[in-house]
Every structure is written in structure tokens, then in C-alpha cells.
Amino acid sequence: QKEVEQNSGPLSVPEGAIASLNCTYSDRGSQSFFWYRQYSGKSPELIMFIYSNGDKEDGRFTAQLNKASQYVSLLIRDSQPSDSATYLCAVPNFGNEKLTFGTGTRLTIIP
Amino acid sequence: EPEVTQTPSHQVTQMGQEVILRCVPISNHLYFYWYRQILGQKVEFLVSFYNNEISEKSEIFDDQFSVERPDGSNFTLKIRSTKLEDSAMYFCASSEAVWDTQYFGPGTRLTVL
16 A cells, blocks of 8 residues: 655745645655645645656745655745645556545645 | 536535536546545545546445546546445546646535435
């Protein structure tokens, strides 16, 4: 059974600061990793994905992957109140047919 | 921008009744999925569908569940005899290819009374 673990939070970050969200996964064979954002009562919305070790930047978001440590993180720079949401880490099975989600980290940006 | 759509947004039903949840995936996508999220819990995979057949299903997807692509655009999830524990948000997702990003619809909130 593949597991994806996240700290459920809540994580409170002042507006303008960096929010750091973490995720660990159990399957060493996992090749790709997705971060979704979910507002309360809404569906998951893709933030970004990462396949290679290292950092991947997209605007204010940076995903970091360390396959040796089975660890993926998401950094949000210059946090805005609109970033307040639950952030879901998702890891596909081989072939990407089934996404296994973590429980999500609830992030609150404090104005 | 193309998006996955789902109807209805909210469905209320009595225990034991059949419900059909509908989804229209993004038009050029070939892979279709159903997930569910019980209130306060994680998003859980139910089933994946490709080339008019189920390609993978979870242990949750038992005999009371079925999926169908009745025409070129719709993708449906049928729950034959609903139980109280089926109350959840049901999300449809689609992807262009098996290695590609899955895009989620807005969800159907199912309430079983």
C-alpha cells in the first residue's frame, strides 16, 4: 500500500512570508509528484508537478524533490491571503493511472 | 480554457436508491477517473477508465458501483443501492495521456439520507 504523508496543519504564515509545505512518500519507485490546491468545498486544482530531483520554479511557487529521502516540498513565496487553502500532495501509481493523495496541509495566510 | 464539468452539483437521495453522477471530461482527453472525498478526509481513488473499459479500480469500487461512457462526451458513475457511508464529494478527472496531469471537475456532493 503506497502511502503519502503530510502534516495536516493548520500552518499559519504571515502575509508576505514564505510558506513551506512538506510531503513524504513510501514508494521508492515513484517517478512524478503533484501539488494540488483545494479551497474549502471545491475540487483539487493543479499547482505544479515535478519529476526530477532538485527545484522547479513557477512564479511564486517552487517544488523541491529529493528522491533519496523520498521527500517533496512546496514553497510559496510572498504569501497572499488568497493562498489560504489546503495543499494536497499526490503521487501516481506506475503509469499515472491512480493518484494517491496525502491528507493535505491546511494553510492560513494571516494579513 | 477547457475544463471538466460535472452534474448535478448536489444530489440528495434516500438510502437504497440508485444515483447516477455525470461528467463531461475535457474533449481531447482519453483517460477518465472517479475519486471521492468524505468530509474531512483525503481524496480517494475509485476507478480509472480507458478505451471503454475499466483499467484500474480500488477496493472501495465494489459491485454497487459501475462506470460507463454512454456516448462520445459523457462519463458516468452509477451507485446502485446507496448507503449512508456513500455520502461524499465525488470528483471526476481526466487526462490526455497515462503520464499526464489529471484535471478535476468541480465535484458532485452526494448526500444519502
